[in-house]
Amino acid sequence: MQIQTATLGYPRIGKNREVKKALEAFWSGNIESESLLQTIQKVEESNWKTQLEAGIDYIGIGDTTLYDHVLDWTFRFGLIPERFQQLSGLERYFTMARGKEGIPALEMTKWFDTNYHYLVPEIAESTLPSDFSDFLERVSRAQKILGKRAIPIVLGPCTLLRLSKLSLNIQQAVSKLIPLYINLLTELKNLGVEEVQIHEPALVLGDANSWKEHFHKVYQSLSLVGIPLHLVTYFDDLGETYPWVIDLPVAAISLDLTRGRNLELIKTYGFPPNKRLGAGIIDARNIWQIRSEKVIPILQEIVETLHGTSLHIQPSASLQFVPYDAKREKRLPSPLRNVLSFAEQKLQEVVFLARTIIGENTKIEQEIIETSWNKFEEFNPANQSVQERLKTLKTDDFQRSLSYGLRLDSQISLPLFPTTTIGSFPQTSEVRQLRMRYKRGELSQSEYEAAIDVQIAESIKLQEELGLDVLVHGEFERTDMVEFFGQQLSGFAFTENGWVQSYGSRYVRPPIIYGDVVRTAPMTVREFKVAQSLTEKPVKGMLTAPVTILNWSYPRMDISKSEQAFQIALALRDEVADLEAAGAKVIQVDEPALREGLPLKVERWNEYLSWAVDAFRLATAVAQPQTQIHTHMCYCEFGDIIKDIERLDADVISIENSRSNNQTLREITEGGYSHQVGNGVYDIHSPVVPTTEQILQQLRTGIANLPVKQIWVNPDCGLKTRRWSEVIPALKNMVEATKVLREEANVTVK
Structure with a gap:
């Protein structure tokens, strides 16, 4: 041989x-x-x-x-949608990837069950000659x-x-x-x-x-x-x-x-x-x-x-x-x-x-x-405390004390079509330098926190001026939505050079889960308190959910993924309770990787979805009925797991919907989803600033598919990768479009 x-x-x-x-x-x-x-x-x-x-x-x-390698082959074979055919060379290539004024990019979704995103080819009769040079x-x-x-x-x-x-x-x-x-x-x-x-x-x-x-x-x-x-x-x-x-x-x-x-x-x-x-x-x-x-x-x-x-x-x-x-x-x-x-x-x-x-x-x-x-x-010895907590979990630990319909009236009062963002704001060079200087020891913890608080204050002021209804603190202290939490949990390790590609120029350093996961102190409460002290409007507490932390990390191989997810969920459960005690009326627990972790063969779905949904519920069910739980999912297909998404029992889900041509929204509607939905009204992965009319058109599509009382208004993902010069006019147009919609509905803004 x-x-x-x-x-x-x-x-x-x-x-x-x-x-x-x-x-x-x-x-x-x-x-x-x-x-x-x-x-x-x-x-x-x-x-x-x-x-x-x-x-x-x-x-x-x-x-x-x-x-993206899928885009490369789409390009080489001349499978160019008509809207890109008047362009050529790298301009055509990058417009297919990122879009430009008046030309939306190709849809982006996950490459099988990985955290890599590929650009979805659109194959029609009209193509161009292939070029393999x-x-x-x-x-x-x-x-x-x-x-x-x-x-x-x-x-x-x-x-x-x-x-x-x-x-x-x-x-x-x-x-x-x-x-x-x-x-x-x-x-x-x-x-x-x-x-x-x-x-x-x-x-x-x-x-x-x-x-x-x-x-x-x-x-x-x-x-x-x-x-x-x-x-x-x-x-x-x-x-x-x-x-x-x-x-x-x-x-x-x-x-x-x-x-x-x-x-x-x-x-x-x-x-x-x-x-x-x-x-x-x-x-x-x-x-x-x-x-x-x-x-x-x-x-x-x-x-x-x-x-x-x-x-x-x-x-x-x-x-x-x-x-x-x-x-x-x-x-x-x-x-x-x-x-x-x-x-x-x-x-x-x-x-x-x-x-x-x-x-x-x-x-x-x-x-x-x-x-x-x-x-x-x-x-790497075992942590007995978290293992004992897992052994003593009860059914009540996985469910809110009141059902969605019963708890809804006790939650915050907001105008029709409430506006918000997904959580992060631009990570400018100034913000990155702050983190780098703190990491190098050039800033003390108090100096670093004071500088971050200035960024938070500016973002709160901006959001109030724009007229958003539910605010965020901007996540300026966070390098990455998974890394940030892993750095504060035992059982995680972090690399200096462990970068991998998520899409395009977006790279991440997945944490390494090497031991039992335990929260040793509050992780997000300080920044939430700072932000909430600056406004009368509700500020969201911002967390990353257990399955996303797990799927966007390199997991242990000696215990099951479900056990690791439950350990992370217990840590987040304690954080939810602390945020609530600090006055948070809205807590967003992002779970974009839920679908990503779905096994590639349908016969294995039920087992995975059972523990994955339970992990989210374990993290969030501790919240009181009056606390509104949000989650965010993006760049995945929902139609075939919509009942499982509803079983998460989040009060509001925000979704990517702009690149999918409203397919995600239709899947939610056809699945009979009964909770509130923020159908992402513009594509944050493109530098193009959407017009008020474009956003209004997206919102009207939402009204055609969902009851008015279920609809929230938000971008389709976080804004950390964008520039302020793109973010501010886009959010301004989003708010203006919402005002038009409210007027059409004869609703007076409170």
Whole structure:
């Protein structure tokens, strides 16, 4: 049996966030496009060399992107919606991503069950000619550096269609794409490429079996080009599609062995001896070092099952979901740092496992791994107090003392169509400098808090001048909606350089949950008190909900996600009680990642939704009936889980609705949702300032879909990434549109 190593993609942001800095400099007009493209080139070539030096045999290339890899392929194939066709080059590309005056951007949503966002293609009859020149140039450069190790990564046609909005039927869309892919593969063959990775993660979705005919048609056609195809799947198992997927005319198939039951499927149905198996045994989405005593037996079992089939040992997916290098984290305790595995460490693990399976002596390396884990377990004892609280939970701990209908009249009195924002205001360079100076010790805690209070006071004054009804303190003290809370909870660790891409130039540093989670002191009460003291209007207490904190962190692997969510919920429950005692009449507990964590197969939904919804209820049910609980969700589909969202029992939910063309709002309406809804009236991810008329049109759509008394007015997400020069006129127009609507409804503002 031939055993080699491979990768399916790599972090693409630069070790020092070079891509983000170059993008934002380009957008602000400080650098030219040539400089931006040179930065991308340097980052990707550095990535290739790192993988080459690690000893990887076959290196996936071509996944580096200016903004989003799905947008890249939409662009290359000429699948350009009509509203962008009068533009060209980078202006067209970035307008599709971010929009501009009079041209809304493509919708954005989550990439399967990850926290990465992709731009949703819109495929219609009207398209432009394809242009693969940038990709082919990238492949040519990679071949000069890597030789035959360079394996181009292409987003598969069926996955591209499955994730798109189509204005033509599936058969027509498949027929439209097949010639484009044939042309691409032919060009790659002419470059001397000996294999192409075609990524088809849609094969793990619950409805993949209904696409069987399309997959057969596509791959029968593509196989005729005569270039070996490597069909790559990840994020879950193939399920009932396995028997026919392994018969597709491809040279290799990659399976995720860290999620689902692909190993069981291999043992049940076998694996074709004429195909190579890509064994995704290194989890590409967590940051924990492998436990060799668990992983090696699985690989040995696979080898015994394959009976001579060649094997590639590799990460389960692209490594874009983890940071670059754990060795850079000098401030983490060594027992923790030594069991972390970022992208570079995962390359080493891939090579180590391959050497082990072929019989090379890796005994010393195995002993080092085992010793690291033993030291970590000594460093990380259990917290008995939180474990006892979990054991003594009762049914009443998960439900408000009064139902929604009964508690509604006791809550704050507001005008029709109450206006608010989602929570954050612009994180200006001044605010970022404040945090940096405090972190470096240049400001004392009292000096830092006084400076933050000035920002809070200015934001409260602005909101009152604009005429908003429910105010926020602006979250100037928060770097990130998850990191901020994790920094104040035991059991969390934080990196200095652990950045990963969320979308475009938006990067995050997910916290690491390594131990039991306990709140040791109030986390948000001081800032709430400052803000509320400055106004007679209600100010929202602002929290991030348990499932979002969990899903946007790297979780522990030794206990269940549900137990971790409940530990976080107990900490937030104490914070809700403290905010309420401090006078908060409105508390927002944001849960944007609820849908994101939904398993990719429907049969696993109920188990997940049961504990995920219960975690939110555990955090919020402590609130008194007169306290209004809000939540916020964005960039996801609600229709099929609307009853579970209602079971959260939040009084008000604010949603992203502007990029989805009101689809989210319609799903809520059709689902019979009975609580109050803020249907995001403009897209905060675009620098375009919406007009009063545009917002009014969005609000009128809301009235057409929901009873008037259920409607709130707000942007579709937080405003931290925007500039004040964009935020102020947008909110002014939002308030003006609301006034018009109130007048139309013959309502006098209180």
